[in-house]
Amino acid sequence: MSSRSCQMTLFINRGKSDDDLIIPLNDSLSGTLSMDFMCAKTTVMASPFLTEDRFWLNNKEQSFENKRLQNCLKEVRNRANPKLPEIKWKIAICSENNFPTAAGLASSAAGYACLVSALAALYEIDGDISDIARRGSGSACRSMYGGWVRWCKGLRDDGVDSIAKQIASVEHWPEIRVLILVVNDSRKKYSSTDGMKRTVETSEFLKYRVQNVVPLRIEAITSAIKEKDFNSFARITMEDSNQFHAVCLDTFPPCIYMNDTSHLIVELVHAYNEHKGTNKVAYTFDAGPNACLYLLEQEVYEFLSLVNYIFPPASGQKDYIRGIPVIEEQLPKESSLHIEPQRSGLLKYIIHTKLGDGPQRLYNPEAHLLNETGVPKK
Amino acid sequence: MSSRSCQMTLFINRGKSDDDLIIPLNDSLSGTLSMDFMCAKTTVMASPFLTEDRFWLNNKEQSFENKRLQNCLKEVRNRANPKLPEIKWKIAICSENNFPTAAGLASSAAGYACLVSALAALYEIDGDISDIARRGSGSACRSMYGGWVRWCKGLRDDGVDSIAKQIASVEHWPEIRVLILVVNDSRKKYSSTDGMKRTVETSEFLKYRVQNVVPLRIEAITSAIKEKDFNSFARITMEDSNQFHAVCLDTFPPCIYMNDTSHLIVELVHAYNEHKGTNKVAYTFDAGPNACLYLLEQEVYEFLSLVNYIFPPASGQKDYIRGIPVIEEQLPKESSLHIEPQRSGLLKYIIHTKLGDGPQRLYNPEAHLLNETGVPKK
Structure with a gap:
């Protein structure tokens, strides 16, 4: 079986x-x-x-x-x-x-x-x-x-x-795409289970979050998904990712999962959204430095070009962008955002994917x- | 005048x-x-x-x-x-x-x-x-x-x-020493005034912190200082630094002041305190990546040796440790903590100082x- x-x-x-x-x-x-x-x-x-x-x-x-x-x-x-x-x-x-x-x-x-x-x-x-x-x-x-x-x-x-x-279901909002930016990281890894246990024991913010913030957000993001309101979906997703990591930081000793590259990705997403005048990309970070980004299919080419420009691959790297193939035209080498290209190799690779149907026999x-x-x- | x-x-x-x-x-x-x-x-x-x-x-x-x-x-x-x-x-x-x-x-x-x-x-x-x-x-x-x-x-x-x-007054606890670890940082600087304004507007945690956490901590740290209880003083100082930055992270878009080097310093302090079985060093971070560390005079030599070992100066750097002179014996090149020495130059320099008397004519x-x-x- x-x-x-x-x-x-x-x-x-x-x-x-x-x-x-x-x-x-x-x-x-x-x-x-x-x-x-x-x-x-x-x-x-x-x-x-x-x-x-x-x-x-x-x-x-x-x-x-x-x-x-x-x-x-x-x-x-x-x-x-x-x-x-x-x-x-x-x-x-x-x-x-x-x-x-x-x-x-x-x-x-x-x-x-x-x-x-x-x-x-x-x-x-x-x-x-x-x-x-x-x-x-x-x-x-x-x-x-x-x-x-x-x-x-x-x-x-x-x-x-x-x-x-x-x-x-996936069919409800088929235009949703996901970019996973796998970040190079040399820092010590925490066990997220141990970290969460410490958070429950020491964070002053956790209880407030659980009682007062999450219930409202869950309802709001459910509505945003049902209405296919990307702007709201993105805002709640980013706010909640930040608040989750804020609670980890409010733990004693603190749990730090994001690194400088993660925060650069956050800056890039906010700069892009500001440039567009609405939230076109959303980030969320789990218990590690890798970014999971949500965006609509129509936004993939432009945003991925920007990621490729600002986070150049390590020299000689193959398969930097994996998953759903992108049209391999010359990706633009300029950016209208005021973010300088970083040194190469900050990202290990990028996975371009979408939502799916769940377990399959x-x-x-x-x-x-x-x-x-x-x-x-x- | x-x-x-x-x-x-x-x-x-x-x-x-x-x-x-x-x-x-x-x-x-x-x-x-x-x-x-x-x-x-x-x-x-x-x-x-x-x-x-x-x-x-x-x-x-x-x-x-x-x-x-x-x-x-x-x-x-x-x-x-x-x-x-x-x-x-x-x-x-x-x-x-x-x-x-x-x-x-x-x-x-x-x-x-x-x-x-x-x-x-x-x-x-x-x-x-x-x-x-x-x-x-x-x-x-x-x-x-x-x-x-x-x-x-x-x-x-x-x-x-x-x-x-x-x-x-300073004379009340004359053994207190301060180490300022000035961190090399290439990231964009935020205006702390703009950041705080955004925090007031968007952070769900700020109000909770102001009403429920800070008043108790202010009383507790005042008592710790009056009783010269370094262990409690250090714990409150670190908890509150972390919570301040948690609130900055809970801001939308988030304000990030600490960087990877800041978090390495945090890890080092916790590892040292754990090794000692009590809080011997406290960190606090303001609106930037530099660490301000408090410790008693008797701890300076051992801890500073450790900092010097784990954060080696950039090659050819002079005046790495400034301020109150430390006995320039061969600082130990080993550490009993499980933290590897980092690449050199993560810190610009270190200032070794103490508290003072305020403005002087x-x-x-x-x-x-x-x-x-x-x-x-x-």
């Missing part, structure tokens, strides 16, 4: 409240990216002939005792028909993703969404299973649906109502990652 | 509320630095023989129509004895400061404190004049006193009760910056 699933990106970042059940402090909202350029792929296999549970991730065998994996597996089996023989069989799991793990692009969300989708197919479970994916990696619950997805924090202590809901046996004995083909 | 005055550094940053009167949103607190290494110096002269008002700053003549200068001058004359003949005479003003203007070290606070002190001496005014200095540059009001100074925001619309008060005619005809000697 194989599935693939996509990476997603945040508009409204969440705060964590329960570490084990992974119940968030606030609702959050994100777009699910297309699987054309970035995706996770998982094959699961159950068989009476397997003698032990095994798990491979990106061609390396992992411990099956991983708590989050165990939580997902246990919950999927709970919901399956107890008469299903597969429930008692040992299983093999093989996962891989095609985006660089070191790039800080939250591959675990895609990975767990994919894993839970495959397990649900294996054990023949229907209905919403985003709460199961959530127990693997919080953000994975949103990746269970395509398009625009809201993670409702829920009210119950057991997390059963902490689930994802699609608020609009793969029926073609050639797509399976495991051979008939439950061992990776590679 | 000549005075000199010192630079000061913030613990609790203020938010601005009134632009013209310069009345702040919240109380703030700072230490006034010694004039041994950084100071402003001003000579004012009134004479019936002067035919026009003139003003020189750092050897360049400036417009006398400067609104802030006019506000200060008007207010000083209002309080003088109206029978004093000097009030009707034209005046010459000459100011200079010995710290690099481009370093972002808030020379206007020292400058206006110095100017208002000199004008007060000229027009024979007694009593508190910190509210007058405030109208030149908000922070200047705190620089009117030495040691530890609180700027009480006041309650009146006309700002008459928005004044500075000394909460402890200079009686020696050789110290005067103007000659007998009211023109700069230089």
Whole structure:
């Protein structure tokens, strides 16, 4: 049983409240990216002939005792028909993703969404299973649906109502494009889980944000998406990204995820929007320095030219702009904005992509990652 | 009539509320630095023989129509004895400061404190004049006193009760030392006045901070200073610096004053404090990337060695560590912290100084910056 699933990106970042059940402090909202350029792929296999549970991730065998994996597996089996023989069989799991793990692009969300989708197919479970994916990696619950997805924090202590809901499909707003600017970064990486725990313990602003700011923004951005009001969508997205990082900075000791290049991207987006007289591009940053930018298709050529001019690739770099092909005309080498080109190599590369449809089951046996004995083909 | 005055550094940053009167949103607190290494110096002269008002700053003549200068001058004359003949005479003003203007070290606070002190001496005014200095540059009001100074925001619309008060003298805690790490920065400079205005207009966090956080912290840090409780003093100072910058980041578009080097300094201080098991060093950042660090005299040698190891000077650089001389033994080239030495030249230089006594009148005619005809000697 194989599935693939996509990476997603945040508009409204969440705060964590329960570490084990992974119940968030606030609702959050994100777009699910297309699987054309970035995706996770998982094959699961159950068989009476397997003698032990095994798990491979990106061609390396992992411990099956991983708590989050165990939580997902246990919950999927709970919901399956107890008469299903597969429930008692040992299983093999093989996962891989095609985006660089070191790039800080939250591959675990895609990975767990994919894993839970495959397990649900294996054990023949229907209905919403985003709460199961959530127990693997919080953000994975949103990746269970395509398009625009809201993670409702829920009210119950057991997390059963902490689930994802699609608020609009990809087709609703097909012109939306996404640019991911992967930033070169030499600074120490923080664990976002540890950081968020410290934020909950020490930030004076977090509670205010969760109670007074996020609920209004979630409603406002949902309306903006439904009305396809890009200007408002962009403003809320940027404001909320900034406020999320402000809360991280208000943590003691502070959590700093953005770096100087991230802030240059922020300046560039604001300068571009000011030049255009309205918000044409929106940035959002997760727990790392990489920028995720939203814009309409009609804006891609001009804005991408500007990014290419201001952030030139390292010398000799190939494939600087990846994903949806851009017309390889001579990109303009001038800018009407008062921002000087930076030294080359501040960005590793750029991914040009769009939103997608969420996890997909793969029926073609050639797509399976495991051979008939439950061992990776590679 | 000549005075000199010192630079000061913030613990609790203020938010601005009134632009013209310069009345702040919240109380703030700072230490006034010694004039041994950084100071402003001003000579004012009134004479019936002067035919026009003139003003020189750092050897360049400036417009006398400067609104802030006019506000200060008007207010000083209002309080003088109206029978004093000097009030009707034209005046010459000459100011200079010995710290690099481009370093972002808030020379206007020292400058206006110095100017208002000199004008007060000229027009024979007694009593508190910190509210007058405030109208030149908000922070200047705190620089009117030495040691530890609180700027009480006041309650009146006309700002008459928005004044500075000394909460402890230098002698109260003589072991306090200050390290100013002047950071190399290539990014665009923001005007802190414009930035603060935008913060007042757009930050959701600012109001919460002003009403709920700052009042408690001001009391807590005042107690910590009075009790010479360095651990608490340091924690509040760092928390508040971080929260001030969090509010700047929560502004739309965001104001970013700290850069990657600033954040490396933050990491270094936290790593050092963790290693020591208590807060031995505190950082605070104003509207720029430079760090102002507080520590006790006994900690200077070890911590400065560490800074010198982790932030090596640019090759060939002289006078990297300025101010109070440090014993020039071979500074240790190893560190017990898990922070790698950075590439050289991230810091321009380091100033090692302490707190001081506030503005001082200079009686020696050789110290005067103007000659007998009211023109700069230089």
